[in-house]
Amino acid sequence: MSAVTGPPAELAERRDELTPMLQQYVDRCAEHDDALVLFRVGDFYKTFCGIAEEVARLCELTLIEREDSTGTYAAAGIPVDNAAEYIERLLDAGHRVAVADQVEDPSEASGIVERAVTQIITPGTVVDDELLSPDSTYVAAVVGADADTGDAPAYAVASVDVSTGECRVAPAADRAGAREEVARVGPAELISGPGTPEVDPDCPVTDWDDDAFAVDAARATLAEYADPDRFAAVEARAVGGLLAYAEYTQGDDGSLEYVSRVRRYDPADCLRLDAAALRSLELFENRAGGDREGDTLFETVNETVCALGRRRLASWLRRPLVDRAAIEGRLDAVGELSTRTLLREELRDELRAAYDLERLVSRVSRERANARDLRSVARTLSIVPNLKAALADAESDRLGRLRDDLDELRETRELIERAIAADPPQEITEGGVIADGFDEELDEVRSTEREGRAWVADLEQQERERTGIDNLEVGHNQVHGYYIEVTDSHLDSVPDEYRRRQTLKNSERFVTPELRRREDEILGAAERADALEYDVFREVRAEVAEAADRLQGVADDLADLDALLSLSTVAVGPDFCRPTFHDGDEALEIEAGRHPVVARAQAEFVPNDADLPAGGVALITGPNMSGKSTYMRQVGLIAVLAQAGGFVPARSASLPVLDRVFTRVGASDDIAGGQSTFMREMSELTDILHDATEDSLVLLDEVGRGTSTADGLAIARAATEFLHDEVGARTLFATHYHDLTALADEREGVFNLHFTAIRDGDDVTFLHRVDDGPSSSSYGVEVARMAGVPDSVVERSRELVEATDGHERAPAASTAPAATDGAGTADGESEAASDSSTPPGQQTLPGTEPEGAAADGADALAAELRELDLARTTPLEALNRLQELQDRVTDR
Numbered sequence: 001m002s003a004v005t006g007p008p009a010e011l012a013e014r015r016d017e018l019t020p021m022l023q024q025y026v027d028r029c030a031e032h033d034d035a036l037v038l039f040r041v042g043d044f045y046k047t048f049c050g051i052a053e054e055v056a057r058l059c060e061l062t063l064i065e066r067e068d069s070t071g072t073y074a075a076a077g078i079p080v081d082n083a084a085e086y087i088e089r090l091l092d093a094g095h096r097v098a099v100a101d102q103v104e105d106p107s108e109a110s111g112i113v114e115r116a117v118t119q120i121i122t123p124g125t126v127v128d129d130e131l132l133s134p135d136s137t138y139v140a141a142v143v144g145a146d147a148d149t150g151d152a153p154a155y156a157v158a159s160v161d162v163s164t165g166e167c168r169v170a171p172a173a174d175r176a177g178a179r180e181e182v183a184r185v186g187p188a189e190l191i192s193g194p195g196t197p198e199v200d201p202d203c204p205v206t207d208w209d210d211d212a213f214a215v216d217a218a219r220a221t222l223a224e225y226a227d228p229d230r231f232a233a234v235e236a237r238a239v240g241g242l243l244a245y246a247e248y249t250q251g252d253d254g255s256l257e258y259v260s261r262v263r264r265y266d267p268a269d270c271l272r273l274d275a276a277a278l279r280s281l282e283l284f285e286n287r288a289g290g291d292r293e294g295d296t297l298f299e300t301v302n303e304t305v306c307a308l309g310r311r312r313l314a315s316w317l318r319r320p321l322v323d324r325a326a327i328e329g330r331l332d333a334v335g336e337l338s339t340r341t342l343l344r345e346e347l348r349d350e351l352r353a354a355y356d357l358e359r360l361v362s363r364v365s366r367e368r369a370n371a372r373d374l375r376s377v378a379r380t381l382s383i384v385p386n387l388k389a390a391l392a393d394a395e396s397d398r399l400g401r402l403r404d405d406l407d408e409l410r411e412t413r414e415l416i417e418r419a420i421a422a423d424p425p426q427e428i429t430e431g432g433v434i435a436d437g438f439d440e441e442l443d444e445v446r447s448t449e450r451e452g453r454a455w456v457a458d459l460e461q462q463e464r465e466r467t468g469i470d471n472l473e474v475g476h477n478q479v480h481g482y483y484i485e486v487t488d489s490h491l492d493s494v495p496d497e498y499r500r501r502q503t504l505k506n507s508e509r510f511v512t513p514e515l516r517r518r519e520d521e522i523l524g525a526a527e528r529a530d531a532l533e534y535d536v537f538r539e540v541r542a543e544v545a546e547a548a549d550r551l552q553g554v555a556d557d558l559a560d561l562d563a564l565l566s567l568s569t570v571a572v573g574p575d576f577c578r579p580t581f582h583d584g585d586e587a588l589e590i591e592a593g594r595h596p597v598v599a600r601a602q603a604e605f606v607p608n609d610a611d612l613p614a615g616g617v618a619l620i621t622g623p624n625m626s627g628k629s630t631y632m633r634q635v636g637l638i639a640v641l642a643q644a645g646g647f648v649p650a651r652s653a654s655l656p657v658l659d660r661v662f663t664r665v666g667a668s669d670d671i672a673g674g675q676s677t678f679m680r681e682m683s684e685l686t687d688i689l690h691d692a693t694e695d696s697l698v699l700l701d702e703v704g705r706g707t708s709t710a711d712g713l714a715i716a717r718a719a720t721e722f723l724h725d726e727v728g729a730r731t732l733f734a735t736h737y738h739d740l741t742a743l744a745d746e747r748e749g750v751f752n753l754h755f756t757a758i759r760d761g762d763d764v765t766f767l768h769r770v771d772d773g774p775s776s777s778s779y780g781v782e783v784a785r786m787a788g789v790p791d792s793v794v795e796r797s798r799e800l801v802e803a804t805d806g807h808e809r810a811p812a813a814s815t816a817p818a819a820t821d822g823a824g825t826a827d828g829e830s831e832a833a834s835d836s837s838t839p840p841g842q843q844t845l846p847g848t849e850p851e852g853a854a855a856d857g858a859d860a861l862a863a864e865l866r867e868l869d870l871a872r873t874t875p876l877e878a879l880n881r882l883q884e885l886q887d888r889v890t891d892r
């Protein structure tokens with residue numbers, strides 16, 4: 001119960017004195033004390049007291065005083081007709097919403113109409129179309145095994161999309177694995193009970209009844225959807241507890257019949273991307289936290305034409321394949337579609353007409369579908385024969401299978417087309433829903449109604465002729481029904497059987513016994529027709545619901561086809577190629593690769609090659625903004641896209657099947673996210689060092705930068721050595737620690753790459769081209785010079801850097817097992833062997849004493865100099881900073 005939810009105190013304490021309506025409100029609030037209760041009164045959802053204040057504040061509604069015999073209360077009302085828009089605001093503010101609807105027909109109620117909560121709307125369980133984005137919306141639960149029983153697996157992560165019925169559960173070996181799976185699912189809401197571990201999700205967490213996660217209760221819930229014996233205890237608890245929650249949120253509807261399959265899956269069966277990788281590769285969100293069109297890999301390659309395909313493509317990118325045959329299967333289909341332009345466009349045109357069949361079917365099963373929804377089901381089914389025909393000569397296995405599997409569901413479609421009116425209204429209780437000719441009884445009743453109306457329509461003319469009153473009129477109003485109106489000047493001509501009904505200013509209104517009889521007949525028939533239509537509609541809907549599984553099968557196939565078409569549409573773009581895969585012992589080779597997102601926005605994008613042998617570690621140096629991160633991400637994205645079954649932006653790509661892509665983006669790059677602490681950096685590094693395998697791709701960007709230079713360098717070096725010596729993962733490591741480049745001479749398989757910039761007068765041009773070998777270490781000072789720093793200061797900086805270079809290699813080398821000859825420095829100069837007497841982290845500066853306080857000062861100075869981020873420093877700042885440093889050196 002939050003501060004504002006639960007029964008308002010001023011009402012609850014005197015419940016018995018309240019009006020019956022407010023008593024009901026208090027009761028519903030008490031039953032749902034964790035949600036804001038919206039209480040249906042007429043055309044509004046009303047709220048009272050504290051809840052009203054909160055709702056009025058968040059929805060910018062007027063707070064009114066409601067007065068009755070028992071007192072005055074604050075009240076606010078949300079109009080039922082556009083409730084969705086307001087409910088969305090309440091959800092965004094972190095609330096849950098319980099909708100209490102009238103569950104009795106007001107005309108039949110004795111006393112106050114009974115209201116019950118029919119739906120609880122939470123961020124992860126919305127089913128209302130108006131509140132749903134086209135993307136998947138999951139609610140998830142994580143459960144840990146009971147430590148005493150030593151059950152395996154240790155954790156399970158369950159997720160369900162209540163709007164489509166997609167439900168899955170995955171085992172996880174440890175909490176990190178569970179956390180990673182939650183990140184991959186990306187739920188809108190996470191359910192937690194006392195036994196559930198903390199996994200820091202990026203979404204609201206809802207406390208949920210602990211009992212639901214107890215193994216017996218959970219198995220009992222699960223038994224309604226799947227055979228509980230297929231699941232380990234911890235999996236059954238996670239998915240059973242979660243489904244119980246989903247049922248609870250759907251109020252009266254109870255069991256979610258359309259959850260027809262609960263799938264178990266193993267996260268290791270896909271290319272694993274943890275939260276850090278999803279974020280830094282910008283798969284679904286750019287690092288600024290948005291998903292602006294074109295800013296993410298997903299938006300860049302999303303050419304789907306229907307919601308089904310959009311969600312499918314997202315799930316393929318979130319979980320790329322690791323099974324080579326399955327990858328090749330998708331690539332074959334993408335390849336075929338990419339070369340057959342006409343077929344591709346024909347299929348896409350057909351799919352544009354597809355509605356969101358998954359969600360429609362779930363609405364049909366939940367008895368929430370209206371007549372328009374059924375028409376949309378039929379419309380979607382009507383494209384199936386065309387798709388099958390278009391795919392008749394498809395050659396690839398995958399497309400052939402799709403063609404053969406696609407189920408036309410002819411009977412279901414015909415049933416809907418025969419039964420439902422062509423353009424039915426939104427409401428299913430007000431008639432006009434069922435087509436003529438479908439139900440005999442309905443047809444009869446309708447014809448009675450039609451005849452009656454025709455008789456009335458003719459009456460005016462007939463009576464004018466019979467009575468000779470030429471301005472006699474037949475009309476209708478709500479109160480008196482049909483009447484015959486005669487102006488006062490003609491009252492003499494009114495026949496005897498006319499009965500007076502109403503006197504107006506200049507006229508009188510009459511009825512006749514026959515008109516009354518006809519009226520009753522019309523009204524009776526209309527009412528009967530509405531009731532009949534409703535019954536017939538429900539029967540038709542129930543019959544369609546019987547085919548729910550088959551319809552979901554069609555939805556599945558349409559989703560696959562749209563996703564394949566999307567990948568093939570991207571594949572025909574300039575310079576995309578089909579990747580090839582090898583067993584993993586060969587190099588990851590990319591020729592003229594491009595970053596799919598950056599290259600799309602940048603016409604002048606410079607393609608780059610990559611050649612990373614098994615176990616190879618590439619150390620990438622180069623000035624800020626030269627393209628290091630882009631290059632590394634581009635390798636990662638090409639791998640992800642390829643394993644999702646897509647063509648890749650390169651001239652050629654020969655790839656291993658990766659098991660995971662790890663990324664660690666250094667502090668400076670993450671600052672925008674506001675969450676870059678050194679601690680976080682290290683814990684992500686720990687995960688990588690623990691979990692990477694020789695089939696993994698590791699992308700490290702400026703690791704160690706969040707701490708002092710010496711520590712950072714030591715950590716970066718040790719981590720690189722570990723990855724190379726112990727793990728054997730393919731690694732790309734972008735670093736500003738120039739000293740790290742010496743590792744290339746010590747370890748086979750470690751090599752240097754660099755990015756350069758060239759100077760032309762005052763202009764710096766970044767080539768964005770990757771080249772072999774390390775970059776020049778004196779680049780920072782060059783930038784300072786270009787920025788206009790005075791010559792004397794630049795000269796002094798150069799001296800300091802050279803001196804530092806000469807000595808700083810000592811600590812780095814001293815951590816390596818083998819002594820080094822110090823060759824292969826930045827400038828290509830050979831340096832003397834390191835001074836092994838210099839302690840780690842200490843440098844000697846020319847013109848200063850090598851010992852004591854002065855040496856410490858020089859150390860600090862050198863460290864500060866190296867940490868200067870020149871690409872992000874304005875000339876003025878640089879000048880001031882150098883002045884400050886110079887002052888310090890001169891004072892000494």
Ligand SMILES: Nc1ncnc2c1ncn2[C@@H]1O[C@H](COP(=O)(O)OP(=O)(O)OP(=O)(O)O)[C@@H](O)[C@H]1O
Nearest residue numbers: 604605606607623624625626627628629630631768
């Ligand atoms: N291959 C390329 N062709 C054209 N432009 C590129 C290329 N690679 C990167 N760029 C451009 O250069 C900018 C900087 O690239 P990137 O962030 O990769 O540099 P960086 O070397 O990692 O910088 P830092 O060290 O500051 O993190 C990018 O935003 C992009 O616009």
